[in-house]
Amino acid sequence: MAKKQLINQRTALILAGLIFGVGASLLQKWGNPPNMGVCVACFIRDIAGALGLHRAGVVQYIRPEIIGFVLGAFISAYAFGEFRGRGGSAPLVRFFLGVFAMIGFLVFLGCPVRALVRLGGGDLNGLVGILGLIFGAFLGIQFLKRGFNLGRAVKIPTIAGWIMPVGVIVLLLFSLFKPPFIFTSVKGPGALHAALGLSLGAGLIVGFLAQRTRMCFVGGWRDLILIKDTHLFGAIAAFFIGVLLCNLSLDQVNWGFADQPVAHTNHLWNFLGMTLGGLAATLLGGCPLRQLILTGEGDTDAGITVLGLFAGAALAHNFLLASSKEGPSVFGPWAVIIGLIFIFLVGFFMREKI
Amino acid sequence: MVEVDARGFSCPIPVVKIMHAIENSPGESITVFVESEVSRENVSRLAQSKGYTVEIEALAEGYKLILNPPSS
Numbered sequence: 187m188a189k190k191q192l193i194n195q196r197t198a199l200i201l202a203g204l205i206f207g208v209g210a211s212l213l214q215k216w217g218n219p220p221n222m223g224v225c226v227a228c229f230i231r232d233i234a235g236a237l238g239l240h241r242a243g244v245v246q247y248i249r250p251e252i253i254g255f256v257l258g259a260f261i262s263a264y265a266f267g268e269f270r271g272r273g274g275s276a277p278l279v280r281f282f283l284g285v286f287a288m289i290g291f292l293v294f295l296g297c298p299v300r301a302l303v304r305l306g307g308g309d310l311n312g313l314v315g316i317l318g319l320i321f322g323a324f325l326g327i328q329f330l331k332r333g334f335n336l337g338r339a340v341k342i343p344t345i346a347g348w349i350m351p352v353g354v355i356v357l358l359l360f361s362l363f364k365p366p367f368i369f370t371s372v373k374g375p376g377a378l379h380a381a382l383g384l385s386l387g388a389g390l391i392v393g394f395l396a397q398r399t400r401m402c403f404v405g406g407w408r409d410l411i412l413i414k415d416t417h418l419f420g421a422i423a424a425f426f427i428g429v430l431l432c433n434l435s436l437d438q439v440n441w442g443f444a445d446q447p448v449a450h451t452n453h454l455w456n457f458l459g460m461t462l463g464g465l466a467a468t469l470l471g472g473c474p475l476r477q478l479i480l481t482g483e484g485d486t487d488a489g490i491t492v493l494g495l496f497a498g499a500a501l502a503h504n505f506l507l508a509s510s511k512e513g514p515s516v517f518g519p520w521a522v523i524i525g526l527i528f529i530f531l532v533g534f535f536m537r538e539k540i
Numbered sequence: 541m542v543e544v545d546a547r548g549f550s551c552p553i554p555v556v557k558i559m560h561a562i563e564n565s566p567g568e569s570i571t572v573f574v575e576s577e578v579s580r581e582n583v584s585r586l587a588q589s590k591g592y593t594v595e596i597e598a599l600a601e602g603y604k605l606i607l608n609p610p611s612s
Contacts, residue, residue, distance in 0.1 A: 192585065268577055275550065330556050338548025341601070400578055405551070413555060413586055471550050480550075487550070 195399070196420055202395035203421035207428020209388045210303050213251075215436050216380035220447035221307040223429070224251060224392075225300035226474035227291035227463075228448075230492070231499035231508075232376050233357065236369050239496065240503035244374020248361040250382050253354045254389015255475065259397035259482025260351045261390075266398070271347035273486030276336040279532055280487055283466045284494020285501065286525035287474070290462030292499065292508040293455055293518045294318070295448055298403035298473045301460065302422065306429030308439040309446035311456050318457035322464020323407045329469065329533035330412065336469070336536065339487055347484025350492065358386070375448055396479045404464060404473040448511070455514040455522070462525045469533060542568050546583070547575045547602055554579045555586050558607070562590055567609045575602040583607075 210223035222228055228245070235246030263269040291297045294315045296304060301319060304312030360368050361382060371377040379385065395401070399421065406418040433439045443451050450456070467473050470491055472480065477495070480488035502508040507518040542565045546554035554574050561570050570592075574580050580603045584594045591610035596603055 192588070195581070270576070275548070330552065335549060335553045335556075339550065340548060400551075400581070408552065412552065413559065413589070415585065415589060417585060471552060485550070 196417060199399040199401060199417070200420045200424040202399045202401060203424030204428040205395065206392050206401070206421075207306070207425040207430075208432045209392060210299070210425075211306070211429050211432035211436065211438065213380050213385065213388060214438060216384050217378060218380050218385070219375040219378040220438070221304045221309055222296075222300060222375065222448055223303055225296050225303065226252070226255075226478065227288055227297035227495070227499070228295075228300060228375070230288070230474065230495050231292065231502070234496050234499040235371075235376065235503070236360075238367065238369055239500035242503040242508075243369075244371050245376040245503070246369040246371045247376040247379055248357055248368065249379070250358070250361060250386035251389035251392075252478065253358050253361075254386045254391075255393040255396070255478040256351055256354045256482040258390040258393020258395075259479040260393075262394045262397035263483040268397075269344070269347065269484045271342045271344040271484045271486070272339045273342050273346065273489075275339040275487045276536070277487060277490040279336060279536070280470060280491045281494035281497070282528065283470050283532070284477070284491040285498035286528060287463045287466035287470070288495045288498025289502050289507055289518075289521050289525055290459045290466065291474075292502040293459030293514055293522055294463065295450065295509055297463070297475070298467070299425075299475055302403070302426045303429055304446065304449060306426055306433055306439075307446075308441040309449055310441065310443050311446060311449050311451055311453075314453050314456045315460040318460030319404070319464035320407050320411075321457070322461040322466075323404060323468045324411055325461070326465045326468025326533070327408060327412045329537070333537040333539060334469065334533050335538065336487075339485070342486065344484065346486050349486070350481045350489040393479060393482060396475060397482065402472045402476040404467040405476065407464070408468055450509050450511055450513040452509075452513045455509065455519055458519075458522050458526075459509075462522050462529070465526070465529050469529065541571060543571045545573045546579060547573050549579070550576075551578055551582060555582050558583050558586055569609065570607040572605040572607065573599075573602060574605065580605065
């Protein structure tokens with residue numbers, strides 16, 4: 187019985203990964219930026235820009251996919267009795283882990299999801315990023331094995347768990363009614379997007395599936411190393427296959443390092459940016475997508491992490507930390523080093539005796 | 541009998557705690573308290589992969605899992 191259930195879970199996870207991968211490829215066909223069908227980090231950065239939290243005019247747009255991820259998970263969590271208001275596990279530390287994770291992702295130019303989307307579009311820099319991500323997860327595991335944790339969360343009233351889902355509904359209203367204080371790119375990646383209904387629909391489906399299957403684009407790598415378990419990795423592999431096959435059929439693959447869309451070729455900082463992101467996400471217990479899904483389930487610690495990701499995106503553009511096509515910025519690498527130091531201190535000192 | 545209270549910890553901390561319990565007390569039954577369905581699934585999967593059988597009891601808040609070692 188238990189074995190059958192496990193097989194069912196695994197099948198569901200692989201199918202969900204495939205659907206998500208095909209969706210990410212199709213979203214590019216439908217108008218999202220090339221090799222950026224889905225990027226949780228970039229899309230949060232775009233929303234931060236739309237809200238005026240940074241002034242990079244080419245990356246400002248309320249990405250409906252993000253809204254869909256949270257609401258899809260919210261609906262699923264309610265449908266299956268898994269919505270639970272909870273919080274109180276080192277929120278400030280989580281906030282800053284979110285800030286530095288985002289800075290790392292924006293030095294690479296993509297989250298753990300987009301790294302696969304890039305590779306599936308032929309961008310070999312994506313592979314360098316993935317290696318950095320795996321190295322980051324490996325470092326995080328060393329802390330986990332030595333007793334690192336962010337402390338226990340406690341049950342809190344349901345209403346608190348509703349704050350973030352209601353927040354994304356407000357974002358949806360902004361994108362429908364376009365109040366004058368919302369910024370929208372007229373050129374650059376922020377101006378490239380699928381129709382609102384398609385983006386939102388895809389987000390809702392993926393959010394629902396990701397909540398049911400616990401899909402995580404850092405957890406999959408982590409479990410391979412930590413417990414030699416391929417369960418969560420199944421979604422990563424299936425997602426990549428979905429992206430690649432759909433891209434091939436749509437003629438969206440262009441192999442190489444140079445001249446890839448929204449990417450640079452500096453291997454060192456592609457690697458280390460993702461090391462920072464992967465390390466932060468491992469200590470946080472999940473990738474940015476997973477944080478959005480948990481937010482939809484009422485986890486306010488994940489909610490704070492998401493706010494940290496927003497703040498990190500704003501900082502990354504206001505302080506010129508994010509990379510561009512030409513490569514890393516002047517200050518980006520320094521921010522990555524500061525982030526790594528911060529996380530090493532957190533990882534080292536927030537341990538309990540085991 | 542080893543007891544691990546992993547309530548309130550989110551993924552992957554309950555799994556790490558059970559890994560340590562298995563390493564430190566091989567051949568012993570382990571009783572685990574977890575809060576969420578995710579932790580219940582993850583701990584069960586780890587225990588089964590190590591050959592343990594898993595008994596699950598739903599509590600008012602969360603779950604109690606009894607992990608029995610391979611040959612006892």
